[in-house]
Amino acid sequence: MNEIVSVKNVSKSFHHKHAVKDVSFSINRGEVVAILGPNGAGKTTTISMMLGLLKPTAGEVRLFNQHPNEIKVREQLGIMLQEVSVMNGLKVRELLELIRQYYPNPLSMEELISFTGLTDNDLKTLAEKLSGGQKRRLSFALALAGNPELVILDEPTVGMDITSRNRFWKTVQLLADSGKTIIFTTHYLQEADDVAQRIILFNKGSIIADGTPSEIKSSLTKQFVSFQTNSGSMAKLYEHSIITHIFEKNDRVFLQTEDTDAVLALIFKENIDAYNIQIERGKLEEAFEQLTTEHKEVI
Numbered sequence: 001m002n003e004i005v006s007v008k009n010v011s012k013s014f015h016h017k018h019a020v021k022d023v024s025f026s027i028n029r030g031e032v033v034a035i036l037g038p039n040g041a042g043k044t045t046t047i048s049m050m051l052g053l054l055k056p057t058a059g060e061v062r063l064f065n066q067h068p069n070e071i072k073v074r075e076q077l078g079i080m081l082q083e084v085s086v087m088n089g090l091k092v093r094e095l096l097e098l099i100r101q102y103y104p105n106p107l108s109m110e111e112l113i114s115f116t117g118l119t120d121n122d123l124k125t126l127a128e129k130l131s132g133g134q135k136r137r138l139s140f141a142l143a144l145a146g147n148p149e150l151v152i153l154d155e156p157t158v159g160m161d162i163t164s165r166n167r168f169w170k171t172v173q174l175l176a177d178s179g180k181t182i183i184f185t186t187h188y189l190q191e192a193d194d195v196a197q198r199i200i201l202f203n204k205g206s207i208i209a210d211g212t213p214s215e216i217k218s219s220l221t222k223q224f225v226s227f228q229t230n231s232g233s234m235a236k237l238y239e240h241s242i243i244t245h246i247f248e249k250n251d252r253v254f255l256q257t258e259d260t261d262a263v264l265a266l267i268f269k270e271n272i273d274a275y276n277i278q279i280e281r282g283k284l285e286e287a288f289e290q291l292t293t294e295h296k297e298v299i
């Protein structure tokens with residue numbers, strides 16, 4: 001079976017307010033997918049519904065073609081949530097041993113240690129006494145303990161220092177190379193771009209783009225032809241649909257377009273009074289920020 005995750009027309013409201021609105025996507029075995037979006041976009045709510053922790057107000061979620069709460073699903077699922085809560089009174093090693101026992105085919109302790117960078121010292125420490133960053137490492141180890149087919153990580157790198165972060169992404173890459181399916185949420189376009197093969201971009205509870213990082217980036221980055229002019233009117237240009245937006249900034253006219261060559265040809269054909277012509281591409285991070293505040297369909 002290739003389809004591991006199926007989310008169909010899923011919505012969730014809290015007190016009559018939509019947190020997630022009619023979201024649909026499916027994820028196949030072996031994909032590494034980033035669910036990207038700003039604060040409050042609906043990422044955690046969607047993940048919680050995928051995990052069976054929240055019931056959708058409408059729509060249906062299936063993992064491995066079953067309800068997410070089925071035991072057969074649980075055995076194949078590794079989860080790392082934002083909130084790390086650990087059982088009190090157990091040392092890290094004891095906790096990991098305990099959780100490993102619940103699974104038919106767990107990872108060995110050695111693999112868990114090398115994957116997550118838990119130190120000997122960490123293993124001897126009571127889980128509740130770990131620092132925030134160490135707790136996240138433990139949380140990652142707990143997610144991997146059962147050797148899951150599907151790994152779901154909600155903002156996994158929050159609170160990690162740069163060394164832990166690098167190790168973390170290296171492990172994710174190893175898991176991906178061994179054919180695991182990985183889904184993670186993030187606020188950071190860069191993180192999604194570095195690690196994921198596919199980005200599902202959320203904003204205000206909806207999916208506003210779904211594609212490869214390069215598709216997402218090229219659709220986010222706007223192109224412009226800009227020039228100076230002595231003519232007061234650009235009326236002729238407004239008639240052409242290849243120009244999606246016209247504005248003036250710093251004494252220059254900017255024409256936004258998907259096809260800069262065609263716009264240049266048009267400027268000459270229409271005999272527009274234009275000099276000092278330049279072609280520009282917007283900055284990716286700026287475009288991302290703008291898009292997530294505008295809420296526009298891009299792909």
Ligand SMILES: Nc1ncnc2c1ncn2[C@@H]1O[C@H](COP(=O)(O)OP(=O)(O)OP(=O)(O)O)[C@@H](O)[C@H]1O
Nearest residue numbers: 014018019037038039040041042043044045046187
């Ligand atoms: N239990 C809840 N009760 C009421 N409103 C909620 C609840 N959980 C989430 N929301 C609201 O739903 C919306 C989406 O929240 P969600 O946590 O899914 O966003 P997010 O994309 O994960 O954000 P962040 O990146 O900040 O974690 C927000 O407006 C949030 O306030």
